[in-house]
Amino acid sequence: MMLDLAGLAEDLRRITVEVTDQPDQALGSGVLWPPGYVVTNAHVVRRPRVTLQLVDGRRLTGELLARDADADLALIRAPGAGMPVATLGDPDAARIGSLVVAVGHPRGVRAALTAGIIHAIGPIVHGGVSWIQADLRLAPGNSGGPLADAAGRVVGLNARVAGSLALAVPMSQVRRFVRAAGVA
Amino acid sequence: MDGLLNLSNDLAAAVERAGRVAFGVNGRARLGSTGVHWRRGLVVTADHTVHVDDEVSLTRPDGRTVTARVAGRDPTIDVAVLRVDAPDVEVADVASSDTVRVGHIVLALGSGPRVSWGVVSAIGGGRRGLRSAATGDMLHLDLTLYPGFSGGPLVDVQGRVVGINTSGASRHLQVAIPAAAVDRVVDELERRGRIPRAYLGVSTQQVRLPEALRQQINLDQQTAVVVVEVQPGSPAAAAGLLVGDVVVSLGGIRITDPTDLRTALRPDRVGERTVASVLRGGEPRDVPVDVGERPRRADAR
Secondary structure (H helix, E strand, O other): OOOOHHHHHHHHHHOEEEEEOOOOOOOEEEEEOOOOEEEEOHHHOOOOEEEEEOOOOOEEEEEEEEEEOOOOEEEEEOOOOOOOOOOEOOHHHOOOOOEEEEEEOHHHOOOEEEEEEEEEEEOOOOOOOOEEEEEOOOOOOOOOOEEEEOOOOEEEEEEEEEOOEEEEEEHHHHHHHHHHOOOO | OHHHHHHHHHHHHHHHHHHOOEEEEEOOOOOOEEEEEEEOOEEEEEHHHOOOOOEEEEEOOOOOEEEEEEEEEEOOOOEEEEEOOOOOOOOOOEOOHHHOOOOOEEEEEEOOOEEEEEEEEEEOOOOOOOOHHHHOOOEEEEOOOOOOOOOOEEEOOOOOEEEEEEOOOOOOOOEEEEHHHHHHHHHHHHHHOOOOOEEOOEEEEEEEOOHHHHHHOOOOOOEEEEEEEEOOOOHHHHHOOOOOOEEEEEOOEEOOOHHHHHHHOOHHHOOOEEEEEEEEOOEEEEEEEEOEEOOOOOOOO
């Protein structure tokens, strides 16, 4: 059986950007989606203008369009980012135990891949918000980057770590946020 | 990427399958644990997570609550067996232990289900902390056992149960009790109606074996245990074991410290004649001993 994690990593790197909102600031990650935009975590961007770096080395200036600190989501206009953009998966169809991978810039290591499985889907505290919980290693710098299934479809935006669990905002929630911002 | 997708689907299917036999166990304050419907009406969990001696509340795979009774315990390998009436809940497909190999991908389940994955990193072995000989080769895991995972199933990629996870032994060491060891305990329970505690009637302390002596009698272990007390009327007394005897093995199982001795005294050994290999006055000798059953006290746990 051929396990092409390298191919998966390659595909995901193309839709993952580096996000910084001030010089010398630690790197965050973002996902190219929808076309011409980048979604990331609110805690990654706090200023109206951000610097985006694509995998091919191009640097763009992005404009913060919408930010929701409670949902920990931000939408950045990135004209000229071009293609490709992320293919989204349906988080509601994600199965517990299925493979997931994350791409991001943990502790400044650029476009690093980590692999794991879906641990559970739901709140981590009673009555809290719903997360995709993954048995997968994340570190600062992964924030805002993609959590994708074995077919490379993005199912969540990596946002937090709880103990050794990775927590990602389900893409269904990201879609709603983007739609509420008047895009897509 | 078909290979990845297939693996992903296999893992998810294995979780679904194993999730149908996993119970939540509410046997201690604060943090619950997990159990496995091992045989019809019998749920196996980690002994260290069951702090009560009679009734335990369980959460079935469908979320309903049911009351179970503690049917027996074997603290030597951290297994408790609970009796429950849940005829409609599926029984685990227990894999024979010899199918497990180092490097295999395995999944650990907590009730819910919640799940983690990793690989079998070692089986048995001879280092400290591995009670391999006595427990039938503990499975050492490279995976995360999340809070509440103790007592839950370790399953292969086909969803077959290969062991019971426990973090009871150590915070840092993730281990699973192999299915064969659990089977032995459950067999005992079904045969006798309870799980007896095997007993010799000695108190021991670890001793270091002098290098010269080790070479002279060709022993590769560094330590053994010295008998510091023999209880009158006990199997050890009947066998003629003496204070000062150094026990190096029991029934062919190497004894390097008192824990080794406890784990060697498995429930199924009760009533069995075995041989204690001892050093008495520096001379090796084999002492036949009949393993007894620990007298039950009113306050015994």
